[in-house]
Amino acid sequence: MxxxxxxxxxxxxxxxxxxxxxxxxxxxxxxxxxxxxxxxxxxxxxxxxxxxxxxxxxxxxxxxxxxxxxxxxxxxxxxxxxxxxxxxxxxxxxxxxxxxxxxxxxxxxxxxxxxxxxxxxxxxxxxxxxxxxxxxxxxxxxxxxxxxxxxxxxxxxxxxxxxxxxxxxxxxxxxxxxxxxxxxxxxxxxxxxxxxxxxxxxxxxxxxxxxxxxxxxxxxxxxxxxxxxxxxxxxxxxxxxxxxxxxxxxxxxxxxxxxxxxxxxxxxxxxTYHSTREIIDENHHDTAVSRTNITPLDALSVADFPSDSSYFLFEWSRVAPSIVASNNAIVPLNDSVAQQHYLEDSNNDRIIVIDAEASPDRGSLRFMRNADSVTRSFYLHGNRFAHAWSQALQENGIAAEKVARMKDQSEDSL
Known part of the structure; x- marks a missing residue:
């Protein structure tokens, strides 16, 4: 079940x-x-x-x-x-x-x-x-x-x-x-x-x-x-x-x-999240950026996806994006053990794919902040909470150029 x-x-x-x-x-x-x-x-x-x-x-x-x-x-x-x-x-x-x-x-x-x-x-x-x-x-x-x-x-x-x-x-x-x-x-x-x-x-x-x-x-x-x-x-x-x-x-x-x-x-x-920024992580005000400096999301097409990088699906509960599913180097980050192994690896040519159909929470953003130094990019797949994720990631000190919305093949064909 x-x-x-x-x-x-x-x-x-x-x-x-x-x-x-x-x-x-x-x-x-x-x-x-x-x-x-x-x-x-x-x-x-x-x-x-x-x-x-x-x-x-x-x-x-x-x-x-x-x-x-x-x-x-x-x-x-x-x-x-x-x-x-x-x-x-x-x-x-x-x-x-x-x-x-x-x-x-x-x-x-x-x-x-x-x-x-x-x-x-x-x-x-x-x-x-x-x-x-x-x-x-x-x-x-x-x-x-x-x-x-x-x-x-x-x-x-x-x-x-x-x-x-x-x-x-x-x-x-x-x-x-x-x-x-x-x-x-x-x-x-x-x-x-x-x-x-x-x-x-x-x-x-x-x-x-x-x-x-x-x-x-x-x-x-x-x-x-x-x-x-x-x-x-x-x-x-x-x-x-x-x-x-x-x-x-x-x-x-x-x-x-x-x-x-x-x-x-x-x-x-x-x-609640937009009205109170402490709900993301009340202990890390110094790394947050001003809301006025939030950079809009860039949308990547299939051709933009690096083929030489490893893709990591963060707390993924639905079908993987088709472009990611065709990549041989896919690792789920669905538990604390896998996330800890990810942080201990110094390889920084990795991409985390975030399910943007789920809203960001404090624990997820804490992991993203810790993973920033060993992560090449953060891709957001889905539309429901894509803006909330982009804003939360940038407020937690992740560079705007490292955050992009992932368009699947079905979207490119439209």
């Missing part, structure tokens, strides 16, 4: 606020990746538990005794009742419950934190995960997706268990009532069978309903089969399909709200 580039960029952005990671180390990123994996495994475990519960509980609804008779609508109530009731409660909570904040805990985050504590994962990484996935309305739709997918597992388990039971047992479907009439049952059956009939599932006829009343003398195999298929189709449509639809809706809304949240976090960080 990998951290998406958008999530990695947002994670880097919030590292200097109240949920910050104290140090930019491989351990922090590995710890965050572990939490992502645990969250995924926890969701899968919940679905499997509900699936097993559905498989175990459903046969109880088919208890027939010696007469092998099953009350049709009571069976539907048992199979779908808990599901529909929980769905109703969820809808009520959505209407009444306020939007959660990142500091609030939920039953899911509580379970996840227990698992995280057992493995010794970094607690601040966990706080970052909660903020990125449970702040604002994001957490509401995240939990909705978990709940609906778990119930879908329960219903699939129940449906398969019911199918297996009906394939291995011959039962008689009956109905009985004290207050309702046969006409009421016919109307109810027709109403419930509206959606199954749209996909070709036949609704039990008036004759099927009449011969299924309790104490009737005869029920044909065809009538029993009609009732069995109709009941299974009702469980599938009103149970599995409804939960699947809710899961998809929650997933789409979760992704939308999550992306909006991440965009807000990323956009809020550059404003």
């Amino acid at each position: 990998k951290i998406s580039p958008e999530e990695l960029h947002t994670l880097e952005t919030i590292k200097s606020d109240e949920y910050s990671l104290d140090k930019t180390t491989p351990y922090d990123k590995d710890s965050y990746l572990k939490i992502l994996c645990y969250a995924k495994y926890l969701q899968i475990a919940l679905i499997l538990v509900f699936f097993i519960i559905g498989c175990v509980i459903t046969p109880v609804a088919f208890e027939t005794g010696n007469n092998q008779e099953i009350n049709t609508f009571w069976l539907l109530t048992v199979l779908l009742g808990a599901h529909l009731f929980s769905l109703f409660l969820w809808l009520m909570f959505q209407l009444k419950k306020p939007v959660p904040t990142a500091s609030e805990t939920t039953w899911f985050t509580d379970l996840l934190k227990r698992a995280v504590n057992l493995t010794g994962a970094h607690n601040q990484s966990f706080q970052c995960y909660v903020r990125l996935h449970f702040s604002q309305a994001t957490g509401r739709w995240y939990l909705g997706r978990v709940v609906h997918s778990a119930w879908m597992g329960y219903l699939i388990g129940g449906l398969l268990s019911a199918l297996l039971f009906l394939m291995t047992h011959q039962v008689t479907f009956v109905w009985e009532t004290t207050l309702l009439t046969a006409t009421d049952f016919q109307s109810l059956t027709k109403l419930i069978g509206t959606l199954p009939s749209l996909i070709g599932i036949p609704t039990p006829s008036v004759e099927d309903i009449a011969t299924s009343q309790i104490n009737s003398t005869f029920q044909s195999d065809e009538t029993r089969k009609t009732w069995a298929v109709w009941i299974l189709s009702c469980v599938f449509i009103y149970g599995v399909m409804v939960r699947l639809l809710c899961t998809v809706i929650c997933h789409v809304l979760y992704r939308k709200k999550r992306n909006d949240l991440w965009q807000q976090l990323v956009q809020s960080r550059p404003k």
Whole structure:
């Protein structure tokens, strides 16, 4: 499992606020990746538990005794009742419950934190995960997706268990009532069978309903089969399909709200950076240059790239630029060990390629400043934070002629 580039960029952005990671180390990123994996495994475990519960509980609804008779609508109530009731409660909570904040805990985050504590994962990484996935309305739709997918597992388990039971047992479907009439049952059956009939599932006829009343003398195999298929189709449509639809809706809304949240976090960080230069490195004012002396970025084309230099991709999380990917001397600088080796090497004919789709932070700029003396050039690939990177590098004492924006082959062809 990998951290998406958008999530990695947002994670880097919030590292200097109240949920910050104290140090930019491989351990922090590995710890965050572990939490992502645990969250995924926890969701899968919940679905499997509900699936097993559905498989175990459903046969109880088919208890027939010696007469092998099953009350049709009571069976539907048992199979779908808990599901529909929980769905109703969820809808009520959505209407009444306020939007959660990142500091609030939920039953899911509580379970996840227990698992995280057992493995010794970094607690601040966990706080970052909660903020990125449970702040604002994001957490509401995240939990909705978990709940609906778990119930879908329960219903699939129940449906398969019911199918297996009906394939291995011959039962008689009956109905009985004290207050309702046969006409009421016919109307109810027709109403419930509206959606199954749209996909070709036949609704039990008036004759099927009449011969299924309790104490009737005869029920044909065809009538029993009609009732069995109709009941299974009702469980599938009103149970599995409804939960699947809710899961998809929650997933789409979760992704939308999550992306909006991440965009807000990323956009809020550059404003802080531009307004307060101490956020880059408060201990190195003497090497910074005036903002009025910032030199605009030069854009290099493919032909400008030195072929005799070694290229180093700094904390790279996406596909390497095509011109760099064709170079044999490529070294990633994605951890503190590689960065330390880079600084210890006196060879100064090297080029660092920076992912300008991610915003600059204090740790990254500290490394760039230390690497200035052993680096030929700093290339910025991407447009999102290219200006912020150029300004930050020059403010940290790196000569303007050593900083340029890297245009890929696709840009040269335009």
